[in-house]
Amino acid sequence: MEKFASRALLAFFLIFLTLPPAAYLLTGDQSFSETENRYLAQFPAWSPARLWDGSLALSLETYLADQFPGRSFWVRVKAAADAGIGKRDIGGAYLGRNGRLFEKKDRPPPELFRENLAHLARLAESSGLACTFLPVYSAATLYPEDLPPYAPLLPERRLLTEIRAALPPAVLMVDTWPALAAARAENIYFRTDHHWTQTGAYYAFRALAAEKGWTAPEQEPRAAGTPPFLGALSAQAPLPWLRGDEFPLWDEPAPVGIEIYVTDTGETLSSPYVYVNLSKKDLYTVFLGGNYSEIVIRTAANTGRRALVLKDSFAHALTPFLLPYYDEITLIDLRYFRPSLSAYLAERDFSEIYFIYNITWFAGDKNFHRVSE
Amino acid sequence: MVFSGLPFLCFFLPAALALYYLAPRRARNGVLCLVSVVFYAWGEPVYVALMLFSIAANFAYGRCLEQRGPRRLDLLAIVLVNLALLGFFKYAAFLAENLNALGAALPVPDLPLPIGISFYTFQALSYVIDAYRGRCAVQRSLIDFGCYLALFPQLIAGPIVRYIAVAEQLRHRRESVAEFTAGIRLFAVGLAKKVLLANQFGLLWESCRAEPPDSLAGLAAWLCIVAFALQIYFDFSGYSDMALGLGHMFGFTFPLNFRYPYTARSVTEFWRRWHMTLSAWFREYVYIPLGGNRVSVPRHILNIAVVWTLTGIWHGAAWNFALWGAYFGLLLILEKYVWAGGLEKAPAWCGHLYCLIAVLVSWVFFSCASAGEALTYLRLMFGGAAAWSNDFALYQLISSGPLLIAGALGATRLPAAAWAALTRVRPGLSAWAGAVLAAGALLLSLAYIVNSGYNPFLYFRF
Secondary structure (H helix, E strand, C coil), X not given: CHHHHHHHHHHHHHHHHHHHHHHHHHCCCCCEECCCCEECCCCCCCCHHHHHHCHHHHHHHHHHHHCCCCHHHHHHHHXXXXXXXXXXXXXXXXXXXXXXXXXXXXXXXXXXXXXXXXXXXXXXXXXXXXXXXXXXXXXXXXXXXXXXXXXXXXXXXXXXXXHHXXXXXXXXXXXXXXXXXXXXXXXXXXXCCCCECHHHHHHHHHHXXXXXXXXXXXXXXXXXXXXXXXXXXXXXXXXXXXXXXXXXXXXXXXXXXXEEEECCCCEEECCCECHHHHHCCXXXXXXXXXXXXXXXXECCCCCCCEEEEEECCHHHHHHHHHHHHCCEEXXXXXXXXXXXXHHHHHHCCCCEEEEEEEHHHHHHCCCHHHHHC | CCCCCHHHXXXXXHHHHHHHHHCCXXXXXXXXXXXXXXXXXXXXXXXXXXXXXXXXXXXXXXXXXXXXXXXXXXXXXXXXHXXXXXXXXXXXXXXXXXXXXCCCCCCCCCCCCCCCHHHHHHHHHHHHHHHHCCCCCCCCCHHHHHHHHHCHHHCCCCCCCCHXXXXXXHHCCCCCHHHHHHHHHHHHHHHHHHHHHHHHHHHHHHHHHHCCHHHCCHHHHHHHHHHHHHHHHXXXXXXXXXXXXXXXXXXXXXXXXXXXXXXXXXXXHHHHHCCHHHHXXXXXXXXXXXXXXXXXXXXXXXXXXXXXXXXXXXXXXXXXXXXXHHHHHHHHHHHHHCCHHHHHHCCHHHHHHHHHHHHHHHHHHHHCCCHHHHHHHHHHHHHHCCCCCCHHHHHHHHHHHHHHHHHHHHCCCHHHHXXXXXXXXXXXXXXXXXXXXXXHXXXXXXXXXXXXXXXXXXXXXX
């Protein structure tokens, strides 16, 4: 009996040692992992110098890990084991109740937040334009009861009062809290992505419209008809029991003649929705096609207003609602935008500026010094 | 190359085992020697030359000893050669920096430390000194000697195997299926300790360390240092288990390196259980030659101080390691001369508590690069924090709670005792459970290795 168990272990070990190398040789390399939502390392470039200084060995180790046979299976096993041993966060995502994942960010240095505010305040004053700050809450602020106990997070509502205090009084602060809090039971934040749904963005837009005195049209969402959406957080914590959300897509805005120019790619789109991305893993890229440094949208709204929007990706789901109110909307993402912003402002004839940011991201964003350059 | 990586598990180990068992018996030491050089050269190709030189020089000393008989001067020369290599690559920069701080203007060499140099240099010294003393026969085969010094299972993180412990095995060893499977079990246990426990505690330690100290609660400071204590124990003892397991796969039996050190009741006992091959080496080749304890009390105290300062800087060329060693030396002297009787009479839990706190405090010195940082941590741990607890500390405690409990239990002899009891009562069940657990540990470790960018090697300063 004991001997048989020993032999079985020996046989297992021999398979354990020989199967992976054989599988490496027999299976081809993959370039992208859908499970993890990232590109995988490829076979490293060989050179005697790289062999000599040891950097080839390091690249090979990354390559072997990324191309390990059946990698996505092992990735799930590890995530499930982490959850099984009681870990409350995996890969930068908090494991919440009700199948929710929340983004876990390192606490940014408080002085960075204050500097960011100072840069924005300076821009608001020096531009002389009407400015609107539309803060976007994180899912954790709306669903704190689903967070793991004691999970450290930035107190967004308190930060918001600091933002209000630091910006010039002329800056319009949109209070989106009542509308979003009232709609908590609806599908306003994805459970497995850090973004809000377009329904969440719609409620924020209603709050904005009320402040601006616009009569927002009564619109209805429709399901995009995609399989349930598993977002970026589920790639960080790929637990087998996570379930996706319905992906709501709101009707396209009314004015015809929309022309969207994406500077980074040179492409021109005729709709803020990039429908081909409905078949991709990251459905959120349906909105304006994803993250670009500069997008210029022209409409036939004929309002005489031209807006500059400094934003992160939370703004993408909201932008379609803004189109009927502007002749031109320029979206700038400071994470990717390199030219001088003051020169950019001087060259163009904007009538107002929007800041649309997630509060936590804003507090940790390291790109705002460009505003003053 | 490290044991807990894919290049080792998926390519090196299968190839090394295949080559070894396909080779005729007389060629096997040669195969081991060769694969060990490849093992070392991975990521560290330049320093292979250094290791080969060390093999050649120490082997040549043996042959010289055989022809000319034991001469003090020859021994001194070869010991100095070994120490000079170690000194130059490990301590030159440290020495230069300190002399410069005193006003000298020496160039500070900027050399990466050759991995494992402290381990194989100590092994080489054990050979030349024991050969000189006539305790072992001179090794006449360069291949066998190279095999001893470069043997990959214990090359980079110990145990420090004295030559006399394996001299016989180098020539006459018998591999067997039973020994091989025992090796698999040990290797699986070691790999799981490293990957499933040590690396996870390492993550906890690093996330606590990333917090700014002024917002760290007392509880978090304790968590931080407990996590470090568990990380270094499971990492180091895991490596030793893997080394022993790999040794068995090739027919070798290496000495035990760790015996539940955190269950000790005094610091003296802790060091009889922690990195046993290192303390044995210092006892044999430094402490006893200095006269050990058969000298006057002041001389004995001096001996302890010397040995423990050396033990400290063996772990790294920096003042915090010297301080760490000196701290242990001081505690050992105190235990010998001041509170020995008190400790023995005190109830067991007092001894355990005292030893644990003493060792945890030592890890603060060990892990903090500067004295200022170490003092900050000690202050936070002993009542100087702004708060005893906060969200961060409670979150980490809950999130890592089960892991911490598993680690704390795993550091005692309870699992081994339970296993022994099961084997006594139901030997068949225990054999099968052992096989299933070993296989499971290997697979789960593999999942963590494939997945994790986090696989630190802690001994790059040793």
